[in-house]
Amino acid sequence: MVNPSKIDEGGVQYSIGQFDGKTVTYDFNKILIYLDAKGKLLFGKEFKIYDDDHRVIFKLCNYFIKDEEMCAKNGIDPNKGILLTGPVGCGKTSLMRLLRHIVPLQRPYQVIPARNIVFGFNHIGYKIIEDYGDGQFYCFDDLGVEPIGRHYGKNCNVMGEVLLSRYDLFLKANLKTHATTNLSAQELEDMYGNRVRSRMRQLFNLVAFDENTNDKRK
Template sequence: MNHYLIKNNITYYNFQKSLDLITKNGKALYGPHFKLYEEDIPIINKLFAYFIYDPEECKRQSMDLRKGILMLGPVGCGKTALMKLMPSILPKSRHYPLKACRDISFEFQKDGYDTIHRYSKRSFTTSPGQRIPKTLCLDDLGAESNIKHFGSECNVLAEIILSRYDLFISDRLITHATTNLNAQDIEKLYGKRVRSRLREMMNVIIFPEQSPDKRR
């Protein structure tokens, strides 16, 4: 039986069957050791409510469906894995890519400021009469370094976030992100303005500091 049922053009998801599918896909992606941890179920429940567009549960969880997701937590707690696996329960039209922030910084070194436009102004699919925003997940925010392009140094991710914020306001462009940084670290690395914008454009989900490294 599928993890969802469509009735009267409304999709109804089965939480347990969706968890089973995520676990199955996780094992295929990360190996047979992959599993979902009981202590992470409250976080998974928040993500599930958000991604299946459950307005009542999101309201109960203080989640805003108009915003993206910012996942904070220690190294190895499962942030990237969950953000990579959640789309597997959704229609392909609602999938989104994860882009490692380190890779973006290397692209800037090669391509310069065009990289910033690639992940902001050009984050749209165009069709006759439509300009559809493309969701992106910035993975491991803070792991990149400021790299120079022909001697010009730029805080690339800060510029991308600020540009995507403007498009969030004007076009409802959704951005997700994962990071090991806390709020103070984000402000120190990217500035108060970026910290404020992230809070405005994303729902913040925080893993406990004591969350174990699940890669071990």
């Protein structure tokens, strides 16, 4: 039997809780130890988990392990995706790349920079929007700072169209979408318009870093 409370990384087995054969009782402190180790493997030995980020990480962990009680306390709907916001360099992308590893039995999502999708549109056109309206799970990284798409002389707000497609998938098949952004709610509305912003409220749980969080890349 697979034990989802044990994860092997780099020849070391990490325990992130207790498994009774049916359910896992997770231990946040043990999860932090695992995330620190996995982060160093993914991003290099300089990676570290900062104490100031524990609040955000705790919310995200409860979401990914599907702790319904703690999600309810934090106003998180486990059926929606995550929109992780915060200032440049606070670690949003790293966390979204990292946290999917604490639930190895769950279906993984791909982290895709929003600008790459726009570049794809510029090259092959509207097929790229269809491609991301498929049955896969995605996390769109750096949402809202990508350029406007342009294909054969026609402009297109590519990510706005992709989000509308993802919203339709959410309604039809409860297919989750995640994203990270540096922008505020008003800036997102300015970028995508009121209709898309309204859909985003239904697609995403908003989880935010403090606006004064330091740039960890400096």
